[in-house]
Amino acid sequence: MSQAQRTDYTRWRMLDEDGKHTWHYLDDDEAVAKWPQTLADKYYLGLPLGLPELPPATSPLETVSNCLTFFSKQQLPPGNWGCEYGGPMFLLPGVVIAWMVTDTHIPPVYAAEIINYLVSHANPVDGGWGLHTEGDSTVFGTSLNYTVLRLLGVEAEHPVMIQARRLLHRLGGALNAPHWSKFWLAVLGVCDWEIVNPIPPEGLAAARLGAIGPMEIRWTAPETDVIRALRRELFVQSWDSIDWAAHRNNIALTDNYHPKTLARRAEDWVSKLVDIEDANSDYPDLASDNAPMNLLVCYIRDGPDSYSVRRHRERMEEFLWVNKEGMFVNGTNGVQCWDTAFLIQAVSAPDRQQIRENCNNQGICYRHFRKGAWAFSNCDQGYGVSDCISEALKAVILLQKEADGYPQLLEDQRIFDAVDTLLTYQNSSGGCASYEPTRGSEYLEMLNTAEVFGRIMIEYDYPECTSAVLTALTLFLKYWPGYRRTEIQAFIHRGVNYIKNAQRPDGSWYGSWGVCFTYGTMFGLECLRPVGENYANSTSVRKGCEFLLSKQREDGGWSESFQSCEQMKYIEHPTGSQVVQTAFSIIALLSVDYPNSEPIAQGIRLIMSRQQANGEWLQEGIEGIFNKSCAISYPNYKFIFTTLALGKFAKKYPNFK
Known part of the structure; x- marks a missing residue:
């Protein structure tokens, strides 16, 4: 494939079966007519909604009303709302590689939109991919996503691939990837298994069985022309000359967030744990990181036609999402x-x-x-x-x-x-x-x-x-x-x-699941009010409020980047105030009866000013984080927390205009 091919977005449908979300592409016109696109489908895909402009809001409650007029149309038949849960750039490669090595059919429309997504998220400066969509390029992201594009048919001389390969070689090649990448490349046969530090099942079994010994199973997919080509493209030295074991602990500085400081019965025990995990979740497992690995285990152990493999393939569909940029894998289902x-x-x-x-x-x-x-x-x-x-x-x-x-x-x-x-x-x-x-x-x-x-x-x-x-x-x-x-x-x-x-000395709380100090401080303050603490009587509350007020911008909003989570200090978002972090801060101040309404009103005005004519707010910076280093999206937060902030403010200050 010389370039990414767009599918017809009017043919995509998202099916919600009591909270289980799967995407379907309708090939024929009869199917399209029988299953019309919903407004939610169109919204997810970035298609025109054709909604009328609403009367301009002049109060917080009118702003909430306009939001609910828009957002209620996105509610799905079981009663929930859907949204993407993207951001991490290492999940999609695990799913695609697991599909490839287990001979799982990849529909051409999936392949096309996965290519579109990866091409759209290549770093515009250096051509690589990072740990997540807003992160700097890394060996981890670049080696795996380059591999996915090649597996799906993108030629090595495509301009996107040339630029990504140049960056990868400047970073020392795939030998400097972290072990997550080395594992999947070894499964493919692009790396030799000697480069992978064993993650032995014996560790789980040792306490129970006293069984500690070398892990013997190293499964590799059959060799193909693409795999042979990747052996040439991902490394800066000749593949045959590499001393694989010598590079086990070679990790690029860009990737080494957590530097290292330190049989058979064991394999059977881990195999049993895989089965229990599959049974307790009916095969989607905890998330899209371990599900492809469980699929691979079942494929090797049970065979390609086994029930476990078939069921994994079916449930893997629930991790997929399609938006205007293409198809990707959500962090969970x-x-x-x-x-x-x-x-x-x-x-x-x-x-x-x-x-x-x-x-x-x-x-x-x-x-x-x-x-x-x-x-x-x-x-x-x-x-x-x-x-x-x-x-x-x-x-x-x-x-x-x-x-x-x-x-x-x-x-x-x-x-x-x-x-x-x-x-x-x-x-x-x-x-x-x-x-x-x-x-x-x-x-x-x-x-x-x-x-x-x-x-x-x-x-x-x-x-x-x-x-x-x-x-x-x-x-x-x-x-x-x-x-x-x-x-x-x-x-x-x-x-x-x-x-x-x-609570930190500056009055803030660190947020581990959202960006970041505004998120953590909202939760920190919210739980103190129900136990009788407020701005008037609590030192902890006053410190928390003063922290937030010290970060308010001249336009009335708050601005925070995911980098706050990485560096554990408050860092503003480069694009300025964000409606989500502004809402976090307003909710926090209102929840503990902060007495001065004017700073809060300034934030309310900013939120109101950002609302679109149809009642929505546009997507701004990424909202979530996990494990301190990987950003992840919560696109519904711009509706949820803005509405909460506006509603709380209107309840306390009903005459505000």
Whole structure:
């Protein structure tokens, strides 16, 4: 293929089957006529919506009304909203390589739009790809995405490939890639397995079985012309001359975020864990990083025609997303429950998406309690998360207890199940982690094999997760004051102490899941108000407010870049004020009764001024982060948090114009 070919975007449809999202391309006109595109489809794809201009808003509530007029049209039939969850540039290669080596059919329209996406995200200056879409080029991103383009048919002499290859060679070639890249290149046969530091299954089995020995299985895909060509293109030296083992720990400085400081029964044990993970999620697994690896394990072990391989191929579709730039892979199979919990307008989603039972083999596969929980995306995915449970629980309580005329869909016992699970998340520090409490020592980070990420070997306390749990429990006690009251009050007391201890000297809180200090400080302040602390009576609250006010820009907004997360200091976004970070800051100030309305009103004016004539806000800087270094998108935040900020302000200052 000499250049990327655009598909007909009017033929794409996104199917939502009770929160499971898959994209479909309709080849014939009859199918197109039977399944018309929705406004949501067109919005995701960047197609004209044909919506009328709305009357200009003159107040915060009118701005909210215009937003809901637009955003309600994006609500999907099950009640949730959809959106992309992109940003990371290392997920798509894992899926494509897993498809290729397991002989999974890649539809030509998929290939075309994957090419489009990668070409559109090549760095305009040096031609490479980074860890994520807003990051600088790295060996990791460039080596893997170059490989994907070649596998999908882009010629080596395409201008995009020439520029990317020049950059890769300047960085020392694929020998300097981190191990995530070296692993997938070894699976393809582009690298020799000797370059990969073993990630032995024996480590998981040692404590149980006493089995420690060398890992013997090194599976490589059949050699092809493209693989032979990649052996020439990705390296600066002759492939046959490379001493692979000598380059195991060669990692480019651009990629080395986490520098290193330090049989058979084991393989069977890991194989069993793969099976349990597949069974507990019905094969989409935790996310799009481990799902392709599980597919590969099943392909090697069970064979290409096995049920496990077929089911992995089917569920892999749920990671794919299409936008105006092409096709890519989301970080998980969506953010359905998370976004809908914040929006609290999807009538049935909190009901159907609650996880009703704990995992099978829960103790064997190291899984935490999940009965009564909500996941990040949908109940099939099956991983409860402390803040997802909390935000969904708050949504249910607000709808069933405070919304006029809303029916009770969840009986009290299901509410109690959620609370019972939440109470298991607190660490001895008083803080809460995300998927499970902290289980091991931070010394385990010495075994971290992923050079591109730090702090991934164990769970850590997060102010955002802790705050979400605390606000959910305080709301719960309002309506069920007698249920486990003593335990809940003790939990809240410990959690508030953690929040105060986690506050930084400048008054901020570091956000690990959103950008960054505005996000963390919003959560830090929000949970103090329900326990009686506000600007008038709390030193912690005043410090948090003063931090935010010190970062407000002349135009009334707040501006923060994902680089704040990497460098752990406040860094403004190069494009200026952002509506999402402005909304974070306004929500924080309002939640603790900051007394001066004028700075808040300035931020409100900025948000109102950015609203488009049809009621939407345009996409600005990337909103999310994970593992301190990888940015990820939450495009619905520009609707969710702006609406929350405007609504809170209108409630407190109803006469503002």
